[in-house]
Amino acid sequence: MKTALTFIIVFGVIVIIHEFGHFFFAKRAGILVREFAIGMGPKIYGHQGKDGTTYTLRLLPIGGYVRMAGMGEDETELAPGMPISLVQNDEGKITKINTSKKVQLPNGIPMELVEFDLEDQLTISGYVNGDESHLETYQVLHDATIIEQDGTEVRIAPRDVQFQSAKLWERMLTNFAGPMNNFILAIILFIVFTFIQGGTAVLDTNGIGRVVENGAAAQAGLKENDKILQVDGEKINSWEELTTIITKNPEKKLNFEIQRGQETFEKTVVPEAEKEGDQTVGKLGIYAPMDDSFSAIITGGFTMTLDNSLAIFKALGSLIVHPDINKLGGPVAMFQMSSQAAEQGVTTVILLMAVLSINLGIFNLLPIPALDGGKLVLNIIEGVRGKPLSQEKEGILTLIGFGLLMVLMVLVTWNDIQRFFF
Incomplete structure (x- = not known):
């Protein structure tokens, strides 16, 4: 259960943050985001906001998606011969189109769909109440909604709010915003990680940070803030130089020249052997000093x-x-x-x-x-x-x-x- 919850949180957060990047910059560009979904699969809950976007929670808690008007993945299934129902306002214009058998509209006008144009002309035509002798045509409001077959209610997508209607640079920014948000999220998470671990390791030094209790360095008498001047006569100026020598010499006696305050002395240290993959490497049991600024x-x-x-x-x-x-x-x-x-x-x-x-x-x-x-x-x-x-x-x-x-x-x-x- 803990693993499953961790997977859902990790995968869900990075995908939702990614999709929010597309969502935010699409809104800024005047592109209609018809749906912002958290999760995948069948809809559990949906709410249409005043901004025209329908926010849905879906059954499978893995990621999410945004549906932008006019994008390839944004499709509303309308076809000639389909039974639908329409809701009018006081001016006779259509405010809602219902294609779902799961939703019943008490004041809906039953129609067999013949043709429609919800992008430019904003009209819908068909036979009302089964009367095929007369083709009725209605004007559809720009901000009308359509209830899809799974019961999700979204706005229609007129041409002026579609993805391709935005300026080229706005569309490029909208496309790039998802990955950009992932990089921003990574920076924030790495900052949090750095804070939790107490700062960043200072690697351009020969100083010692924390010493692991009962490790090879502790057993040899090394302490925090000691400086390792030399190892077997080789000068040490950085942690990379120290790590290279220690890693290559598991369970071998090494002569350390140590500076502690104003005092300089020598110590014999035997790095512990530790398996890393197929190799055996030496370990001292010390950490680099940390900069916690x-x-x-x-x-x-x-x-x-x-x-x-x-x-x-x-x-x-x-x-x-x-x-x-x-x-x-x-x-x-x-x-x-x-x-x-x-x-x-x-x-x-x-x-x-x-x-x-x-x-x-x-x-x-x-x-x-x-x-x-x-x-x-x-x-x-x-x-x-x-x-x-x-x-x-x-x-x-x-x-x-x-x-x-x-x-x-x-x-x-x-x-x-x-x-x-x-």
């Missing part, structure tokens, strides 16, 4: 975000040069990592969430149709050409990209299942 904590959050981003780009490069599905992980791998993080405590969960947030941000910026990066590429092509690709071509590219992603997701998930359960 406000500026260090803030800077640490940015630095950790940058370091992790570079590591992910390096891993992507390795994946391209040497393709291997074992280098990828899907929801099953995320669940496994959530399990390990839950066992290690809140700090590890925060660290995991930050790393996964960066992963999601970078992954979505890949120039693949159906991802935010692919949409940005189409925006750039539009800027160069002076006009967008046709909706048919863009739809085909998006469909191809989506298909490839689904195939990859199935392969990765199946590979994860085999790795972790067989």
Whole structure:
């Protein structure tokens, strides 16, 4: 239960923050966000806000999504011959269109739909009360709503509030905002992580921070604030130099030259042997000094975000040069990592969430149709050409990209299942 809850929180937060980026900048650009959903699958609860967006809670607590008017994933199923009902205002204009069998409108006008234009002309036509001898046409209000077949009520999407009606730079910012929010979330989480751990490690020093009780350093008499001047005659100026020597010498006697205050003396230290993967490495049981200043904590959050981003780009490069599905992980791998993080405590969960947030941000910026990066590429092509690709071509590219992603997701998930359960 703890693992499942951790997985839901970690995955849910990073996806919802991602989608909120799209939502916020779409609103700023005048694009109608028809639905902001928390979770996936069947709707549990829905409420339409005054801003025109319907906020829904859905059954499966994994992530969420936004439906922007005019985007490929925004479809309302209306078809000739469909039985619907209409609600009029006092002026005779349509304020609500009901396509759902789950919802009954007491004052609704029953109609068999013949044709409609809810983008430009804002009209809807059909046979009222089964009278096929007369075709009735009604004017639809700009802010009218439509009740979809699952009972979700959303605004219709006239042309002027659709995604393509916004300026190019506004659409580019809306597409980029999701990954951008993931990077911002990672920075905030890394700042919190840095604060919890007491600051950032100072690595350009030979000073000792906390000493682990009963560790090799403690047994040799080393103390916090000591400075390690030399190890076996080799000068030590940084933690990288110290770590390199210690790691290579498990269970070997090393001669340390130590400075404590104004006193300088020598100590024999034997690093403990510890397994790391297939290797045995030396450990002293000491930590680097910590800088707990406000500026260090803030800077640490940015630095950790940058370091992790570079590591992910390096891993992507390795994946391209040497393709291997074992280098990828899907929801099953995320669940496994959530399990390990839950066992290690809140700090590890925060660290995991930050790393996964960066992963999601970078992954979505890949120039693949159906991802935010692919949409940005189409925006750039539009800027160069002076006009967008046709909706048919863009739809085909998006469909191809989506298909490839689904195939990859199935392969990765199946590979994860085999790795972790067989």
